[in-house]
Amino acid sequence: xxxxxxxxxxxxxxxxxxxxxxxxxxxxxxxxxxxxxxxxxxxxxxxxxxxxxxxxxxxxxxxxxxxxxxxxxxxxxxxxxxxxxxxxxxxxxxxxxxxxxxxxxxxxxxxxxxxxxxxxxxxxxxxxxxx
Numbered sequence: 001x002x003x004x005x006x007x008x009x010x011x012x013x014x015x016x017x018x019x020x021x022x023x024x025x026x027x028x029x030x031x032x033x034x035x036x037x038x039x040x041x042x043x044x045x046x047x048x049x050x051x052x053x054x055x056x057x058x059x060x061x062x063x064x065x066x067x068x069x070x071x072x073x074x075x076x077x078x079x080x081x082x083x084x085x086x087x088x089x090x091x092x093x094x095x096x097x098x099x100x101x102x103x104x105x106x107x108x109x110x111x112x113x114x115x116x117x118x119x120x121x122x123x124x125x126x127x128x129x130x131x
Contacts, residue, residue, distance in 0.1 A: 001112070003105050010043045015052055034058050086115050 002016045023031035038053050040062040053060040088094045090111045098104045 001108060003101055003108070011046050011049050014044060014049050018052070018056060037061050083115075087111055 002013055002020055004013055004016075018034070021034065023033055024035065025031050034056045035058060037059045038061065040049070040060070042063045042065050044062045045065045050060045050062065053062075087108070090107070092098075092107055093104075093111055096104060098107070
C-alpha cells in the first residue's frame with residue numbers, strides 16, 4: 001500500500017506501487033521480483049503506464065477507454081475492491097481523524113495485519129473441521 005493525497009490520479013502512483021512490491025516467494029528457485037500480469041481498470045489506460053509495466057517484464061491487462069467493456073476485468077477487480085472494503089470497515093480509516101500521515105499509515109498497517117490474522121484464523125478453522 002502507498003499513501004497519497006485523495007485527489008491524486010491512480011496512474012501517477014503506479015510506479016510507486018510497483019516499487020513498493022516485495023519479491024514473490026516460490027517453492028523452488030529464485031524469488032520473482034514482479035508478478036506475471038498487472039490487471040488495471042480504465043484509469044490506467046495511458047501509454048506511460050503500459051510502458052512502465054512492460055519495462056518491468058509484466059503483461060499489462062489494462063482495459064482500454066471506449067473499446068472494452070468494464071466486465072472483462074470484473075473478476076480480478078472484485079478482489080481488489082473487496083480488500084478495500086475490508087479496510088474501510090475500520091472506522092478510524094474510513095474517516096481520517098489523524099493529522100499526521102505516519103499515524104494514519106500505522107493504523108493502516110495495523111488494520112491490514114488484523115485482516116490477515118482474521119482471514120488466516122478463519123481458514124484454519126475451516127480446514128480443521130474438514131479433515
